[in-house]
Amino acid sequence: MLYEGVIQDLIEEFGRLPGIGPKSAQRLAFHVLQTDPAEVARLAAALTEVKRKVRFCEICGNVAEQEQCAICRDPRRDLSIICVVEEPKDVMAIERTREFRGRYHVLGGAIDPMAGVGPDELRIRELMTRLSSTDVVEIIIATDPNLEGEATATYLARLLKPMGLRVTRLASGLPVGGDLEYADEVTLGRAFEGRRLLDV
Amino acid sequence: MLYEGVIQDLIEEFGRLPGIGPKSAQRLAFHVLQTDPAEVARLAAALTEVKRKVRFCEICGNVAEQEQCAICRDPRRDLSIICVVEEPKDVMAIERTREFRGRYHVLGGAIDPMAGVGPDELRIRELMTRLSSTDVVEIIIATDPNLEGEATATYLARLLKPMGLRVTRLASGLPVGGDLEYADEVTLGRAFEGRRLLDV
Numbered sequence: 001m002l003y004e005g006v007i008q009d010l011i012e013e014f015g016r017l018p019g020i021g022p023k024s025a026q027r028l029a030f031h032v033l034q035t036d037p038a039e040v041a042r043l044a045a046a047l048t049e050v051k052r053k054v055r056f057c058e059i060c061g062n063v064a065e066q067e068q069c070a071i072c073r074d075p076r077r078d079l080s081i082i083c084v085v086e087e088p089k090d091v092m093a094i095e096r097t098r099e100f101r102g103r104y105h106v107l108g109g110a111i112d113p114m115a116g117v118g119p120d121e122l123r124i125r126e127l128m129t130r131l132s133s134t135d136v137v138e139i140i141i142a143t144d145p146n147l148e149g150e151a152t153a154t155y156l157a158r159l160l161k162p163m164g165l166r167v168t169r170l171a172s173g174l175p176v177g178g179d180l181e182y183a184d185e186v187t188l189g190r191a192f193e194g195r196r197l198l199d200v
Numbered sequence: 201m202l203y204e205g206v207i208q209d210l211i212e213e214f215g216r217l218p219g220i221g222p223k224s225a226q227r228l229a230f231h232v233l234q235t236d237p238a239e240v241a242r243l244a245a246a247l248t249e250v251k252r253k254v255r256f257c258e259i260c261g262n263v264a265e266q267e268q269c270a271i272c273r274d275p276r277r278d279l280s281i282i283c284v285v286e287e288p289k290d291v292m293a294i295e296r297t298r299e300f301r302g303r304y305h306v307l308g309g310a311i312d313p314m315a316g317v318g319p320d321e322l323r324i325r326e327l328m329t330r331l332s333s334t335d336v337v338e339i340i341i342a343t344d345p346n347l348e349g350e351a352t353a354t355y356l357a358r359l360l361k362p363m364g365l366r367v368t369r370l371a372s373g374l375p376v377g378g379d380l381e382y383a384d385e386v387t388l389g390r391a392f393e394g395r396r397l398l399d400v
Contacts, residue, residue: 004265006253010246016239018231024219029250030289031218033263037251039216044244046210050229051237053206063233065204089230 007033059130061106061123063088071095071103078102083140084127084156086110086149090142102140105130110148111155119155131163138166145172207233259330261306261323263288271295271303278302283340284327284356286310286349294342302340305330310348311355319355331363338366345372 007029015025032040056062057069064070071077071091081102085091091104107122130136139160143149157167172190174183183191207229215225232240256262257269264270271277271291281302285291291304307322330336339360343349357367372390374383383391 004263004270006246006249006265007263009242010250013243013246016243017228019224019227026289026292027219028217030287032247032250033254033288040247040251042209043213043216044247046206046213047232047240047244047247049206050210050232051240054233063204063207065206070204087230089226092226 060104061108061126062091062104079134080136081138081140082130082136083142085142086144094142107143107152110143110152112148122152124156124159131165136165138168141167141169260304261308261326262291262304279334280337281340282330282336283342285342286344290342307343307352310343310352312348322352324356324359331365336365338368341367341369
């Protein structure tokens with residue numbers, strides 16, 4: 001033990017958080033020591049409150065403080081389109097674009113046989129139940145553009161197409177503001193595949 | 201507001217910590233959501249306990265849970281040498297070397313006129329009081345090897361030398377395990393200045 005009692009405890013607890021190494025944990029603990037007690041109390045309270053209050057939306061699986069999340073409760077959202085994502089933070093990333101006015105379905109991950117995650121571990125059954133009771137016409141699959149996300153997208157597309165739904169996938173291509181010479185081959189290949197006619 | 205109530209609160213509180221940007225704050229908050237409640241409760245408790253229990257040693261200014269810190273309470277420490285540092289974390293860095301068996305004096309910063317920190321804002325008066333009542337023979341000045349640390353070291357040396365004390369400064373030079381070609385000119389210059397005779 002390098003520090004006395006409670007300081008060492010705090011350093012260790014900070015060190016358990018993802019992306020916080022021993023040096024950062026120490027820096028954070030010493031910051032707390034020098035911070036206004038009211039601010040530290042607010043952080044401690046926010047931690048406790050999140051565990052006490054946050055649950056998952058019974059419709060889409062997004063984080064919520066009520067039985068349904070703010071998006072599912074919003075009557076202005078288009079009920080005919082569902083965007084399928086892996087995690088609640090993906091919902092927020094898409095909301096920030098203000099491009100999508102439908103509703104979401106959070107899977108809780110992606111199919112990853114190496115990690116023992118199959119379709120049964122994801123909220124796919126809940127998606128099916130949802131589809132049988134609402135008038136959905138399009139499913140946008142917005143899983144991550146990596147191996148697991150692609151596998152999940154293919155699995156879902158095969159499952160949903162026979163139901164007569166329009167199943168789409170977010171476009172892959174060059175990131176806006178990026179540099180063509182730094183794009184990896186797969187992304188550049190996808191950008192060629194998905195090229196569009198310029199109307200000028 | 202991007203997230204609902206308490207999640208957003210937690211993201212904002214994490215974001216106030218040093219070195220935690222908006223993305224990290226969000227990642228940490230979602231980690232907390234998925235973490236065992238007991239572990240989150242431990243972090244919240246550690247934060248509260250640190251503010252409730254930790255105070256500063258009445259002798260050296262280091263962090264302590266009693267009136268005096270563990271080092272000042274230790275009767276085996278050499279009372280004739282005091283190592284002067286800027287912050288409590290510097291004490292711990294030096295303790296890890298196991299090279300020093302004297303006691304410390306924590307200034308609480310360094311002289312920095314641009315930030316409005318002069319000698320009166322540091323625990324220099326407390327150091328003087330300490331020197332008048334104990335038999336100290338050497339003061340090792342271990343402030344940071346930067347502009348503010350050097351200014352503080354010079355100030356202290358001028359103050360302490362007339363008192364007949366041996367005033368020393370930690371050696372500057374090449375870091376062990378480092379690469380000579382990557383050393384900056386000032387460090388390399390100091391390494392030349394402080395070169396030692398090899399006894400072989």
